[in-house]
Amino acid sequence: MTTVNLDLDTLVRNMALQARAASLLLANAPTEQKNKAILCLAELIEANVESLRAENAKDLAAGEIDGLAPAMLNRLELNDKRIAGMVEGARQVAALPDPVGESLDTYKHPQGFTIEKVRVPIGVIGIIYESRPNVTVDCAILCLKSGNASILRGGKEAFHTNTALAALVGKSLEEAGLPEKAAQFIPTTDRAALNTLLTLDEQIQCIIPRGGESLIRFVSKNSTIPVIKHYDGICSLFVDRAADAEMAKSIVVNAKTQYPSVCNAAENLLIHRDVSSAQLPDIATALAAKGVELRADSEAKAILDAANIPCQQATPEDWATEYLDLVISIKTVGGIEEAMSFINEYGSAHSDAIITEDQATAQDFLNGVDSATVYWNASTRFTDGFEFGLGAEIGISTDRLHARGPMGLRELCSYKYKIVGAGQIKE
Amino acid sequence: MTTVNLDLDTLVRNMALQARAASLLLANAPTEQKNKAILCLAELIEANVESLRAENAKDLAAGEIDGLAPAMLNRLELNDKRIAGMVEGARQVAALPDPVGESLDTYKHPQGFTIEKVRVPIGVIGIIYESRPNVTVDCAILCLKSGNASILRGGKEAFHTNTALAALVGKSLEEAGLPEKAAQFIPTTDRAALNTLLTLDEQIQCIIPRGGESLIRFVSKNSTIPVIKHYDGICSLFVDRAADAEMAKSIVVNAKTQYPSVCNAAENLLIHRDVSSAQLPDIATALAAKGVELRADSEAKAILDAANIPCQQATPEDWATEYLDLVISIKTVGGIEEAMSFINEYGSAHSDAIITEDQATAQDFLNGVDSATVYWNASTRFTDGFEFGLGAEIGISTDRLHARGPMGLRELCSYKYKIVGAGQIKE
Numbered sequence: 001m002t003t004v005n006l007d008l009d010t011l012v013r014n015m016a017l018q019a020r021a022a023s024l025l026l027a028n029a030p031t032e033q034k035n036k037a038i039l040c041l042a043e044l045i046e047a048n049v050e051s052l053r054a055e056n057a058k059d060l061a062a063g064e065i066d067g068l069a070p071a072m073l074n075r076l077e078l079n080d081k082r083i084a085g086m087v088e089g090a091r092q093v094a095a096l097p098d099p100v101g102e103s104l105d106t107y108k109h110p111q112g113f114t115i116e117k118v119r120v121p122i123g124v125i126g127i128i129y130e131s132r133p134n135v136t137v138d139c140a141i142l143c144l145k146s147g148n149a150s151i152l153r154g155g156k157e158a159f160h161t162n163t164a165l166a167a168l169v170g171k172s173l174e175e176a177g178l179p180e181k182a183a184q185f186i187p188t189t190d191r192a193a194l195n196t197l198l199t200l201d202e203q204i205q206c207i208i209p210r211g212g213e214s215l216i217r218f219v220s221k222n223s224t225i226p227v228i229k230h231y232d233g234i235c236s237l238f239v240d241r242a243a244d245a246e247m248a249k250s251i252v253v254n255a256k257t258q259y260p261s262v263c264n265a266a267e268n269l270l271i272h273r274d275v276s277s278a279q280l281p282d283i284a285t286a287l288a289a290k291g292v293e294l295r296a297d298s299e300a301k302a303i304l305d306a307a308n309i310p311c312q313q314a315t316p317e318d319w320a321t322e323y324l325d326l327v328i329s330i331k332t333v334g335g336i337e338e339a340m341s342f343i344n345e346y347g348s349a350h351s352d353a354i355i356t357e358d359q360a361t362a363q364d365f366l367n368g369v370d371s372a373t374v375y376w377n378a379s380t381r382f383t384d385g386f387e388f389g390l391g392a393e394i395g396i397s398t399d400r401l402h403a404r405g406p407m408g409l410r411e412l413c414s415y416k417y418k419i420v421g422a423g424q425i426k427e
Numbered sequence: 428m429t430t431v432n433l434d435l436d437t438l439v440r441n442m443a444l445q446a447r448a449a450s451l452l453l454a455n456a457p458t459e460q461k462n463k464a465i466l467c468l469a470e471l472i473e474a475n476v477e478s479l480r481a482e483n484a485k486d487l488a489a490g491e492i493d494g495l496a497p498a499m500l501n502r503l504e505l506n507d508k509r510i511a512g513m514v515e516g517a518r519q520v521a522a523l524p525d526p527v528g529e530s531l532d533t534y535k536h537p538q539g540f541t542i543e544k545v546r547v548p549i550g551v552i553g554i555i556y557e558s559r560p561n562v563t564v565d566c567a568i569l570c571l572k573s574g575n576a577s578i579l580r581g582g583k584e585a586f587h588t589n590t591a592l593a594a595l596v597g598k599s600l601e602e603a604g605l606p607e608k609a610a611q612f613i614p615t616t617d618r619a620a621l622n623t624l625l626t627l628d629e630q631i632q633c634i635i636p637r638g639g640e641s642l643i644r645f646v647s648k649n650s651t652i653p654v655i656k657h658y659d660g661i662c663s664l665f666v667d668r669a670a671d672a673e674m675a676k677s678i679v680v681n682a683k684t685q686y687p688s689v690c691n692a693a694e695n696l697l698i699h700r701d702v703s704s705a706q707l708p709d710i711a712t713a714l715a716a717k718g719v720e721l722r723a724d725s726e727a728k729a730i731l732d733a734a735n736i737p738c739q740q741a742t743p744e745d746w747a748t749e750y751l752d753l754v755i756s757i758k759t760v761g762g763i764e765e766a767m768s769f770i771n772e773y774g775s776a777h778s779d780a781i782i783t784e785d786q787a788t789a790q791d792f793l794n795g796v797d798s799a800t801v802y803w804n805a806s807t808r809f810t811d812g813f814e815f816g817l818g819a820e821i822g823i824s825t826d827r828l829h830a831r832g833p834m835g836l837r838e839l840c841s842y843k844y845k846i847v848g849a850g851q852i853k854e
Binding site for chain 2: 024027028107109113115122123201205206217220221224226227228244247250251254255258259344362366367368370371372373374375376377378379381382383387388389399400401402404405414415416417418419420421422423424425426
């Protein structure tokens with residue numbers, strides 16, 4: 001056992017050293033060369049669909065034997081649509097502008113030299129993920145385009161599929177003449193390897209965990225490397241007393257039902273006491289028609305009961321629950337202050353919306369709700385890198401440092417200062 | 428013992444909850460109100476010089492009994508010059524533009540609504556520092572101006588002085604009508620309180636440790652809150668074969684001797700083999716005249732020995748040592764590639780310079796050296812928030828995420844997305 005762990009330790013340390021060396025080359029690689037590798041990968045995936053599906057079938061069979069839940073098996077599956085999605089995603093990323101080298105700012109020092117702030121890659125990024133094998137390709141490509149070396153550590157359920165995909169990533173780097181170690185896949189899911197990885201802060205500059213909250217908490221607790229987290233979202237909608245009733249209904253139904261299992265779907269509906277009798281029955285009927293289960297506080301429940309709309313009594317746990325399903329909690333509030341306090345207390349600071357025609361109230365909401373994205377009269381479902389014009393997305397950060405909200409290629413970069421003088425010294 | 432720790436735990440948790448509540452108010456406080464508190468603090472410090480010095484005398488007396496090193500006692504001392512520095516610093520920060528609320532970007536969504544990226548405070552920032560009591564005031568002011576609530580945890584050596592300064596901070600907040608809990612000082616140096624603080628990631632969004640490497644490593648290892656670190660610097664100078672000899676000498680002497688105990692002072696001198704015989708004796712003589720001890724590799728030592736310039740044989744440890752003193756290591760290299768490999772391996776990615784008249788070599792250096800600030804023909808001593816036009820500095824980050832290099836008020840901010848629609852829903 002000790003021997004195995006020592007071997008794993010050495011394995012991961014060597015990977016990190018090789019990634020660091022590769023990252024220094026990749027940081028200055030021409031855009032065309034990076035794009036060549038990405039487009040080559042797209043072709044390799046298309047040319048190897050059968051063998052990829054065969055490897056995926058092994059993972060699916062093992063998952064069934066292990067009794068994985070249907071939702072888990074679904075995430076694990078690499079079907080034709082997902083393969084086409086990876087290929088299309090790769091071609092889109094190749095077409096995006098290169099974020100590296102962009103001049104962000106310049107400052108002319110009184111002593112006559114210039115300080116230029118230039119966008120550069122972060123360096124080596126570790127991606128820790130769970131069952132979805134397409135993350136292997138998506139993340140390797142986003143890191144590559146942004147000039148970062150990556151070390152990928154997938155979940156054990158997808159091990160065969162990930163290994164096959166990682167081999168294609170390696171081949172595409174080689175064909176483009178880029179260092180093969182610029183994207184590496186850890187060939188074991190032993191937790192000891194992950195534990196070592198999270199401490200290699202001399203070589204690895206950033207860790208991005210993707211998956212459930214327990215994985216993210218584990219990584220965050222055990223990493224000495226800075227972590228960018230993207231937790232899931234507890235998003236709220238506030239129907240103000242000055243809301244347009246039709247707009248409110250449309251936004252609530254969209255934010256809750258258009259795609260309920262994603263992080264920017266709404267979980268809590270707050271309604272102003274002054275309009276709850278008038279508007280809630282109509283909104284609730286529309287939600288119920290889409291199959292949404294309603295969980296209401298006593299005040300809202302009385303209104304729904306009177307209108308013969310089935311609903312349950314909400315409990316305090318409901319306010320802080322991410323259902324990711326056709327369930328919504330309904331809370332009556334006395335005004336904007338109570339709505340903001342509720343959201344800042346129970347929400348996950350991801351995406352929250354107010355529906356109102358009152359500009360002053362809307363501004364209070366946009367300023368006072370402490371979330372990454374705040375909406376006035378629009379659905380929270382728009383929180384997404386593509387919708388925000390970023391072109392690609394590696395995730396949505398609920399952290400405050402580095403990147404907040406949707407993260408694209410620019411958010412995978414750092415910067416450096418270049419100073420060009422003529423012999424200036426400090427006086 | 429258990430009772431004491433439980434009390435500390437509760438104390439720190441309550442402070443964090445109060446800081447979080449205060450931060451939500453402070454985030455939208457008008458610039459004038461924040462400036463009023465800062466200017467009031469400057470006045471309070473001036474009005475209380477005697478009592479501050481009396482509290483500081485207690486710390487100094489205790490430090491002498493405890494046998495603190497002279498350098499440590501020096502850092503601990505709140506003399507007239509340092510008090511004047513705090514007051515002047517406060518007035519300068521009050522005069523700086525408010526970073527909060529600045530529009531950073533806008534994107535027009537195809538469905539007709541606008542997404543605006545706006546600078547906002549990070550939230551609650553924990554500052555963990557050691558013996559210098561002026562950090563209490565400097566950091567409280569920078570956090571306040573950038574709209575962040577702060578929790579300050581100073582070292583035990585400066586406890587009386589810090590407590591007195593923190594009381595003035597609290598009074599200035601009160602006088603400006605800002606929440607008194609917007610800047611709080613932890614009234615104990617018990618390690619248990621720090622351990623609790625570092626896990627309160629629901630309330631605290633950022634930890635900035637200031638001090639020696641062991642403190643920073645401790646914080647980094649034990650914090651579940653994102654940390655921005657500013658380690659000290661191992662900075663290198665590379666005298667290329669195409670260097671102007673006079674400029675090289677001037678920059679080397681300045682970077683090493685102008686203020687040797689700071690992080691942007693040079694520790695390693697790399698010299699191109701083609702010019703070492705011609706230029707090294709002159710540079711070494713100038714360094715020796717300033718009292719610098721020379722530690723050279725065999726090749727450089729042979730040249731210096733032949734010129735009768737005293738020097739020691741450098742050991743491999745020298746390349747990675749931050750002397751913070753009048754000592755320099757000298758290494759002979761065969762060219763730009765060897766120089767860059769050396770710096771990327773042994774340096775701390777802080778500030779490094781090349782001296783050359785060859786533009787292509789200089790560009791290779793600026794691109795290939797993986798440091799926060801890279802210089803061509805200028806002294807590394809310029810790496811500083813004031814010199815970079817930031818107006819103020821909370822430290823220099825050697826991390827890659829969030830902020831890199833000198834950190835001012837903007838680097839103490841995050842951003843949020845404000846979306847203003849007209850009822851748009853996701854299709």
